[in-house]
Amino acid sequence: MPEELAIRIEDLSIKYKINIDTKKTLKNAVMRASKGEKVRTRIVEAVKHLTLDVPHGSVLGIVGANGAGKSTLMRAIAGILPPTEGQITVNGKISTLLALGVGFNPALSGRDNIILGGLASGMSRAEIEEKTEEIADFAALPDGFIDMPVRTYSSGMYGRVAFSVAVNMTPDILLLDEALSAGDASFKEKSFNRMRELCAEARTIVIVSHALQTVNDLCDSAIWMHKGNMLAKGKPEAIVDQYLKFLDVGTLPSNLEDM
Amino acid sequence: MANPKTNFAPAIQVFKPHRASLPPLIPYLKEFWRRRAFAIELSRFADKAEYLDSKLGKVWLVMNPLLLAFVYFLLVTVIRGGSTEKSGLSTLAHILIGLFTFYFASNSINGGALSITAGGRLILNQAFPRALLPLSSSISAFWQFLPTLPVYILVVVIGKLFFPHTQIPGLRLSYLWAPFIILCVGITGYGMGLLFATMNVYFRDTNKLLSYITRIWLYSSPVLWRPEILHGWHKIFLYINPLGPSLASTSDVWIEGRTPSLGMLVGSIVWAFLAVLIGGYFFISRERDFAVRI
Numbered sequence: 097m098p099e100e101l102a103i104r105i106e107d108l109s110i111k112y113k114i115n116i117d118t119k120k121t122l123k124n125a126v127m128r129a130s131k132g133e134k135v136r137t138r139i140v141e142a143v144k145h146l147t148l149d150v151p152h153g154s155v156l157g158i159v160g161a162n163g164a165g166k167s168t169l170m171r172a173i174a175g176i177l178p179p180t181e182g183q184i185t186v187n188g189k190i191s192t193l194l195a196l197g198v199g200f201n202p203a204l205s206g207r208d209n210i211i212l213g214g215l216a217s218g219m220s221r222a223e224i225e226e227k228t229e230e231i232a233d234f235a236a237l238p239d240g241f242i243d244m245p246v247r248t249y250s251s252g253m254y255g256r257v258a259f260s261v262a263v264n265m266t267p268d269i270l271l272l273d274e275a276l277s278a279g280d281a282s283f284k285e286k287s288f289n290r291m292r293e294l295c296a297e298a299r300t301i302v303i304v305s306h307a308l309q310t311v312n313d314l315c316d317s318a319i320w321m322h323k324g325n326m327l328a329k330g331k332p333e334a335i336v337d338q339y340l341k342f343l344d345v346g347t348l349p350s351n352l353e354d355m
Numbered sequence: 356m357a358n359p360k361t362n363f364a365p366a367i368q369v370f371k372p373h374r375a376s377l378p379p380l381i382p383y384l385k386e387f388w389r390r391r392a393f394a395i396e397l398s399r400f401a402d403k404a405e406y407l408d409s410k411l412g413k414v415w416l417v418m419n420p421l422l423l424a425f426v427y428f429l430l431v432t433v434i435r436g437g438s439t440e441k442s443g444l445s446t447l448a449h450i451l452i453g454l455f456t457f458y459f460a461s462n463s464i465n466g467g468a469l470s471i472t473a474g475g476r477l478i479l480n481q482a483f484p485r486a487l488l489p490l491s492s493s494i495s496a497f498w499q500f501l502p503t504l505p506v507y508i509l510v511v512v513i514g515k516l517f518f519p520h521t522q523i524p525g526l527r528l529s530y531l532w533a534p535f536i537i538l539c540v541g542i543t544g545y546g547m548g549l550l551f552a553t554m555n556v557y558f559r560d561t562n563k564l565l566s567y568i569t570r571i572w573l574y575s576s577p578v579l580w581r582p583e584i585l586h587g588w589h590k591i592f593l594y595i596n597p598l599g600p601s602l603a604s605t606s607d608v609w610i611e612g613r614t615p616s617l618g619m620l621v622g623s624i625v626w627a628f629l630a631v632l633i634g635g636y637f638f639i640s641r642e643r644d645f646a647v648r649i
Contacts, residue, residue, distance in 0.1 A: 097367070112647045120648075121560040171646065175370050175482040178643045184370040194480040203404035212400055215393040216481050 097185045102300035103150040107182035110143040142168035144324040153298040157315035159339050164321040166304045170271050188268025202247035206257050213261040235260040263290045273304045308336045377640050387484040394487040398494040416499050420458050424451045444514040444521045451507050452609045453578035459500035460544035461569045466492030467548020468555050475649040485642040489552050493545040524612025532608045539601045539623040546630025549638040577602050597626045
């Protein structure tokens with residue numbers, strides 16, 4: 097793989113089998129076997145023959161309707177879901193924020209959860225302990241909240257802590273799935289600045305977002321996915337434009353934010 | 356592009372299709388070892404969260420097997436039609452240490468079995484060697500087991516004050532075998548935890564089945580009965596039980612005060628290896644499928 101690339105995706109297809117029958121239990125399996133019934137399954141093709149290169153230091157936006165395969169693609173890049181065909185080569189340490197507060201234990205304090213979140217994403221104990229204060233400062237929760245159980249947090253505060261962990265572990269590649277909706281306007285501004293800093297350090301960011309203005313503001317390229325296919329690739333403005341036309345809702349400013 | 360300051364996973368990673376086969380084992384095991392702190396801390400934090408508001412909850416962890424041991428002791432004594440003072444204490448001690456050790460393994464297996472299905476969000480959103488989750492359950496089981504040892508010693512010390520002629524030994528060199536046997540039990544428990552964790556992903560009622568298996572397993576292990584009652588070819592029942600050799604060795608060390616027989620020691624090691632090899636093979640060869648099935 098050329099050195100300037102952070103991610104190379106070659107002819108990637110991801111299919112998975114969904115079990116239509118309700119419960120996957122031994123009891124049901126034995127019952128079915130005794131009646132000679134087969135398990136009813138459906139194959140979902142989440143990503144179809146996708147080829148894409150993402151250079152270091154770029155910000156890629158992924159737009160598309162629900163069920164387009166955006167999250168599946170992100171999970172495949174992170175190495176969570178294996179490809180069915182094709183391959184993905186990733187050069188660099190990946191940090192993911194695919195769902196807010198993954199690995200968080202609601203009974204523990206924000207500070208404990210920062211340590212747990214950092215360890216879950218692959219930091220060593222020494223690294224995360226060194227960074228805990230910095231991450232807590234970045235999250236900037238109201239007085240004393242950082243030492244209170246996470247279950248007492250508002251969803252915004254929860255998101256801020258999760259986001260702070262993901263962006264402060266200095267990843268080479270940061271994968272964000274709808275995480276930018278965390279926090280209020282000032283936190284959003286801070287998040288954007290942090291991401292621009294990451295880009296300036298030649299780190300790579302892939303963002304899945306329905307907030308199209310964010311894609312326009314932050315990304316330097318974008319792709320549009322629909323039912324597993326990559327329909328278009330190019331400058332974010334052009335892609336967002338095409339996507340909006342496809343949705344047939346026009347390009348009114350109100351559609352640009354938080355769609 | 357890898358961050359020079361951090362000792363992270365290989366800088367270039369390639370994700371390819373797989374067919375229920377093992378991933379390259381050396382990078383997997385390296386990554387597993389590198390991230391061991393996650394398993395340790397996950398267990399510590401889970402423990403902290405569970406007993407944050409109830410200090411008595413921890414006491415219960417010891418009380419539960421202790422009370423159960425007394426119940427089984429009564430049961431065994433009644434079935435046997437009473438006991439002499441001399442054998443009574445050693446029977447109680449044998450049941451206590453056997454049950455504590457058995458619970459260490461079964462907590463590790465039960466916790467491990469649930470660790471993958473319960474860690475669903477983590478599995479869907481972070482890439483890490485999944486075998487760390489059952490490891491975390493085994494570590495928790497170990498921390499629950501550890502405080503039961505002083506309880507055992509306390510019961511024996513007090514018992515010896517009342518029945519000085521009991522056969523239970525005082526301090527013996529054979530006790531030095533105890534950590535090794537506990538290690539074998541721990542590894543066997545972890546290996547079986549990996550196996551049942553994999554099964555539980557495919558069949559969600561595995562843990563229900565496991566509660567019956569555990570009970571039958573307890574009754575067929577040398578916990579409520581002494582391993583000496585088996586003679587001749589009946590001894591095979593000790594060897595075909597994954598915990599048989601290590602529980603028989605436990606009884607040798609703590610109750611008889613002697614070095615376990617070579618057969619039992621080899622049996623303990625063989626089962627520990629087999630459990631980790633078989634459990635590990637099933638688990639690691641299928642773990643990339645977990646994110647799809649969770």
